[in-house]
Amino acid sequence: MSDFSDWSTPPPSFSSSKPKPPAPEAPKATDNFTTHGVSNDAATKFLKDNPAGQTMVRMYSEADPKASAQVILDRAQQAVCSGRELPKMEVVPKGTEFVRTSTPGTTPHPHSPYHMTPQSLHAASTSSAGISDTFALPQSSTSSVYDVRRRVALNDVPVFKSTVAPSTEKGVAKPGGGEQCLLVNAPKYFSDPVVIGQVQDRAPPNRTHVEAVFAAAKAGNFSAIYGGARALGLGLPASAKNPLVMGVAAAAVLGGASAYAYSQHIKSTPDQPKADVKGPTPEQPGGTQQPGGPHKR
Secondary structure, three states: OOOOOOOOOOOOOOOOOOOOOOOOOOOOOOOOOEEOOOOHHHHHHHHHHOHHHHHHHHHHHHHOOOOOHHHHHHHHHHHHOOEOOOOEEEEEOOOOEEEEEEOOOOOOOOOOOEEEOHHHHHHHHOOOOHHHHHOOOOHHHOOOEEEEEEEEEOOOEEEEEEEEOOEEEOOEEEOOOOEEEEOOOHHHHEOOOEEEEEEEOOOOOOOOHHHHHHHHHHHOOHHHHHHHHHHHOOOOOOOOOOHHHHHHHHHHHOOOHHHHHHHHHHHHOOOOOOOOOOOOEOOEHHHOOOOOOOOOO
């Protein structure tokens, strides 16, 4: 596709009082990191034909006017394909807060769109899946503790919400399932990111495919089970929709006794007490709302 001149009615314009931000960097693929979400074809159709997709493309384009149409499309596709389903656009009011995580000592690129609500991050940080699995973070973005950065909408502005897709990378599968909020051209429409505290991830940061398959089975997350099973080379049929069947199959392939015992363990063992979240929480308006990838996600 050489340009977007054949696209339909231009999306609405949204104002901002901030000066023009620096251009975003081109998308960088994490080595062997794969998301099992929206297909490129479906993403392209959404970006071309759907008013919400057109708005997303316009916002990516205004973030980097000198970029080619193909580069803009690639950036928008990467964001759309990180979700299990096509994103829904929501115009949020001025003052709405979003957060994102990063490993301590690192600073995310200012144009990285992957954020979440404070409530979504709090839910992930206190769940048995944990932050890394819930937001299917690349291993390079995974830690046992995260810095939390907050951004605030400067005016009414569209954001794009979807469910984080499962991911696989170097023998590690993560089920996803959290809600992500894509903030396109965030330096223009949102305040500068500010570190408001840290949050601890209670789940192990380096799950194997086997553990991820079992975790997904426990949650009934079939798309993640299939992704993890494929990474294991199990070749499970689409008709195998019983989580226990999948757990047993994984155990058998891997020589099974210990893996099967683990599947029984996670099926029957209640969650342990939740880890404390350091920094602002929903009940502590200290940063107004508590934190919430994707993220190089």
